[in-house]
Amino acid sequence: xxxxxxxxxxxxxxxxxxxxxxxxxxxxxxxxxxxxxxxxxxxxxxxxxxxxxxxxxxxxxxxxxxxxxxxxxxxxxxxxxxxxxxxxxxxxxxxxxxxxxxxx
Amino acid sequence: xxxxxxxxxxxxxxxxxxxxxxxxxxxxxxxxxxxxxxxxxxxxxxxxxxxxxxxxxxxxxxxxxxxxxxxxxxxxxxxxxxxxxxxxxxxxxxxxxxxxxxxxxxxxxxxxxxxxxxxxxxxxxxxxxxxxxxxxxxxxxxxxxxxxxxxxxxxxxxxxxxxxxxxxxxxxxxxxxxxxxxxxxxxxxxxxxxxxxxxxxxxxxxxxxxxxxxxxxxxxxxxxxxxxxxxxxxxxxxxxxxxxxxxxxxxxxxxxxxxxxxxxxxxxxxxxxxxxxxxxxxxxxxxxxxxxxxxxxxxxxxxxxxxxxxxxxxxxxxxxxxxxxxxxxxxxxxxxxxxxxxxxxxxxxxxxxxxxxxxxxxxxxxxxxxxxxxxxxxxxxxxxxxxxxxxxxxxxxxxxxxxxxxxxxxxxxxxxxxxxxxxxxxxxxxxxxxxxxxxxxxxxxxxxxxxxxxxxxxxxxxxxxxxxxxxxxxxxxxxxxxxxxxxxxxxxxxxxxxxxxxxxxxxxxxxxxxxxxxxxxxxxxxxxxxxxxxxxxxxxxxxxxxxxxxxxxxxxxxxxxxxxxxxxxxxxxxxxxxxxxxxxxxxxxxxxxxxxxxxxxxxxxxxxxxxxxxxxxxxxxxxxxxxxxxxxxxxxxxxxxxxxxxxxxxxxxxxxxxxxxxxxxxxxxxxxxxxxxxxxxxxxxxxxxxxxxxxxxxxxxxxxxxxxxxxxxxxxxxxxxxxxxxxxxxxxxxxxxxxxxxxxxxxxxxxxxxxxxxxxxxxxxxxxxxxxxxxxxxxxxxxxxxxxxxxxxxxxxxxxxxxxxxxxxxxxxxxxxxxxxxxxxxxxxxxxxxxxxxxxxxxxxxxxxxxxxxxxxxxxxxxxxxxxxxxxxxxxxxxxxxxxxxxx
Numbered sequence: 007x008x009x010x011x012x013x014x015x016x017x018x019x020x021x022x023x024x025x026x027x028x029x030x031x032x033x034x035x036x037x038x039x040x041x042x043x044x045x046x047x048x049x050x051x052x053x054x055x056x057x058x059x060x061x062x063x064x065x066x067x068x069x070x071x072x073x074x075x076x077x078x079x080x081x082x083x084x085x086x087x088x089x090x091x092x093x094x095x096x097x098x099x100x101x102x103x104x105x106x107x108x109x110x
Numbered sequence: 111x112x113x114x115x116x117x118x119x120x121x122x123x124x125x126x127x128x129x130x131x132x133x134x135x136x137x138x139x140x141x142x143x144x145x146x147x148x149x150x151x152x153x154x155x156x157x158x159x160x161x162x163x164x165x166x167x168x169x170x171x172x173x174x175x176x177x178x179x180x181x182x183x184x185x186x187x188x189x190x191x192x193x194x195x196x197x198x199x200x201x202x203x204x205x206x207x208x209x210x211x212x213x214x215x216x217x218x219x220x221x222x223x224x225x226x227x228x229x230x231x232x233x234x235x236x237x238x239x240x241x242x243x244x245x246x247x248x249x250x251x252x253x254x255x256x257x258x259x260x261x262x263x264x265x266x267x268x269x270x271x272x273x274x275x276x277x278x279x280x281x282x283x284x285x286x287x288x289x290x291x292x293x294x295x296x297x298x299x300x301x302x303x304x305x306x307x308x309x310x311x312x313x314x315x316x317x318x319x320x321x322x323x324x325x326x327x328x329x330x331x332x333x334x335x336x337x338x339x340x341x342x343x344x345x346x347x348x349x350x351x352x353x354x355x356x357x358x359x360x361x362x363x364x365x366x367x368x369x370x371x372x373x374x375x376x377x378x379x380x381x382x383x384x385x386x387x388x389x390x391x392x393x394x395x396x397x398x399x400x401x402x403x404x405x406x407x408x409x410x411x412x413x414x415x416x417x418x419x420x421x422x423x424x425x426x427x428x429x430x431x432x433x434x435x436x437x438x439x440x441x442x443x444x445x446x447x448x449x450x451x452x453x454x455x456x457x458x459x460x461x462x463x464x465x466x467x468x469x470x471x472x473x474x475x476x477x478x479x480x481x482x483x484x485x486x487x488x489x490x491x492x493x494x495x496x497x498x499x500x501x502x503x504x505x506x507x508x509x510x511x512x513x514x515x516x517x518x519x520x521x522x523x524x525x526x527x528x529x530x531x532x533x534x535x536x537x538x539x540x541x542x543x544x545x546x547x548x549x550x551x552x553x554x555x556x557x558x559x560x561x562x563x564x565x566x567x568x569x570x571x572x573x574x575x576x577x578x579x580x581x582x583x584x585x586x587x588x589x590x591x592x593x594x595x596x597x598x599x600x601x602x603x604x605x606x607x608x609x610x611x612x613x614x615x616x617x618x619x620x621x622x623x624x625x626x627x628x629x630x631x632x633x634x635x636x637x638x639x640x641x642x643x644x645x646x647x648x649x650x651x652x653x654x655x656x657x658x659x660x661x662x663x664x665x666x667x668x669x670x671x672x673x674x675x676x677x678x679x680x681x682x683x684x685x686x687x688x689x690x691x692x693x694x695x696x697x698x699x700x701x702x703x704x705x706x707x708x709x710x711x712x713x714x715x716x717x718x719x720x721x722x723x724x725x726x727x728x729x730x731x732x733x734x735x736x737x738x739x740x741x742x743x744x745x746x747x748x749x750x751x752x753x754x755x756x757x758x759x760x761x762x763x764x765x766x767x768x769x770x771x772x773x774x775x776x777x778x779x780x781x782x783x784x785x786x787x788x789x790x791x792x793x794x795x796x797x798x799x800x801x802x803x804x805x806x807x808x809x810x811x812x813x814x815x816x817x818x819x820x821x822x823x824x825x826x827x828x829x830x831x832x833x834x835x836x837x838x839x840x841x842x843x844x845x846x847x848x849x850x851x852x853x854x855x856x857x858x859x860x861x862x863x864x865x866x867x868x869x870x871x872x873x874x875x876x877x878x879x880x881x882x883x884x885x886x887x888x889x890x891x892x893x894x895x896x897x898x899x900x901x902x903x904x905x906x907x908x909x910x911x912x913x914x915x916x917x918x919x920x921x922x923x924x925x926x927x928x929x930x931x932x933x934x935x936x937x938x939x940x941x942x943x944x945x946x947x948x949x950x951x952x953x954x955x956x957x958x959x960x961x962x963x964x965x966x967x968x969x970x971x972x973x974x975x976x977x978x979x980x981x982x983x984x985x986x987x988x989x990x991x992x993x994x995x996x997x998x
Contacts, residue, residue: 030141030144031137031141032141032144032145032166035166042165042166042169043169043172043173046169046170046172046173046176047172047173047176050173050176050177050180051180054180060137068140071147072147073140073143073144073147074136074139074140074143075136075140076137076140076141076144077133077136077137077140077141
């Protein structure tokens, strides 16, 4: 597989956060602790490269909470392959997220 | 949604490309709304937590900026160019054809523009050129075109307040005798004011003083930059040296800057034109007149003032001369100097520029058609770009990037083509085109071709854009880009229109060149009145210092003629003032003895020439009656003239002219007896009718008027190649007097060809332009028809499966090609008819609406179109139905 994106530490963190169920932009910021301004550009780039794919949450659920539906991110098949690389390269980071209950 | 910060998100969203803006905004608003709600629910509404959320919301600007940057990167101009370059390199055949087509079009246009710019557009190379005038005169209501006379020059100089300065100039030739061979160099005799009028300072020394322009002034000379470099190695100490010119010692007083000269840059030296105030002539129009307007006066003002002076000429001029000029109804004519210099060549050049402009248009139409095909293949890809957020501007750039790149390559190659074409064609351009020395490829020309290239890019980039603009692209994607088995008519309307336009333009150009060709043929068929083949001519000038006496000068020429006639291989040899068709004619007022002029009748002019013994025989001009000149004619006391047929018939229709007598206007002149009548000769040009002609012997006038022709053309008819005889001619002249140089040896055939040069030059240019147009038009038709066939393969397959025969399929395809060609021919015929009046002044012996030319061209184009659609038709007829149907 050709290299899809430069796998930096922040990118790996974002991927792992999503893998562990932090699917919304603000949640990823909270989960990774990365500077707020850097998260969205990473999400955008990964989405463009087909590593992530975005979708809108169920409207009924949002209406029930009296707020607009949020956009969440999912890891694609391509993203799953990228994750195996993350595991290989950032084992410590993987352990940090593994301490949390995985939901993905 | 009214959550805190939504205004900020709304503002930031303006940075996001429109296609993604809505979704981007909803995402951020949803996140903030959710975050505020969670904050309130958790009850941790501390100032710190609120601030922290605000800070997070603020980062939406970073996200928005990132989105913007990414889109910009994707649609960045350089990226487009790189993308376009990759796209073009992927189709080398397409790219090569397009670039070469453009290079031809842009190159031809640039080359002709170079000519037009140098000759017509650029101001004359003098300070404040708009203030410069040419002063000319007309007599007998425009029948006589006259320059200026010394009398009028003096009158204008002293009386005209609207002129700051006025000058006369006269082209001449001097024999410069240096260390080596004597050299005959073109010179100009000018009044000292010449340099002030033009406003040019010498680079060394000075120009002439008023005293040097008066009788008994010092013998001085001003050198051109060219002569100074060539003969004196640019030695500044040349000023003050004396040179032997025409046997006279002249002191060099100055050197002019390079490229100085008027009306052309031929003159190598300038001599003072001596005007004797006491002895000016009002009727002797022998010099050109130029002037500079004084400040505050206008061209019209100057014209009115000069005409006023001409009307009051009796106050300044001797009574008989004033009366004479009144009789011919003399009018002063004032033109801007540039107009006078450029003359009638302007129309030819503009037509040529228009012609190559048309060729460029055809080239662009071809490239546009090629690009339309390419664009069809790119629809899906562009539709995808629109879908991911590329705006209208981006699609435009995607098309334009390719167009610009093609145009840039075509333009660069075109400039190279133009530079080459200009260099080659300067050798072919007829020398009578004025200012030709000023022509060259420079920054202005480069700017022009850059502009033309840009125009081309916009032109042919525009067509695919119209066809596949962003609006259409959206539909395209929705349709999934499926190629229909049948092709909609409107799909090809644009391409068809382009082909029709191409054919129409090609027809206009072909008609133009066809008419030019027929003019050329007609001109070549004109009988010049002499037989040019086998005749050598050269010019000889005897300076007074070399042979002072009139009789001795005549003897020199006559002896030379006899020696030449005695050479082996020489059939005849003769002398003449100036061979026909070599420019310059002189005319005189004529009075015929048996038909005296009535009071108030306008004087009659006739062309005059001096022709020595042997001239008519050498040139093959037929003797119709009487005899030609003998050796003794022209000697003191003899008064024999020979006249042309037109002259004889004008005065004595149906009667013999021999034995009649004539004289020039002035009553105290002797009568001259007509001894012979010869055939008419085209003197000035082949287009003009031969004039009424009187030949005098070269050395005429007895003791009372010791005027002698010191400059004559020798003509020699040889049995072999005339140019082989030049060496013999040189030897014979040298044997008689080694200090008399021989100038401009050439064959009469060359002189004759020179007279058709402008027509043949125009024909050659129009011919090559229309040839290119025809080929490009052919390629255009072929391209469109083959494309149609390839698009309709399936349909044709169905037709054939249903029983259509190969010939019927062929006919169908050819019919399609012919429909396009027919429409183009029809439009072209109308356009050519409308434009024909522009051509009429360039034509000779043929009407600008000549039906034969129009018909032949139309037929030729239809034939070519048939051929161009025949090839794709054959391919269509060869379609295998089963395979065609499977292919989709």
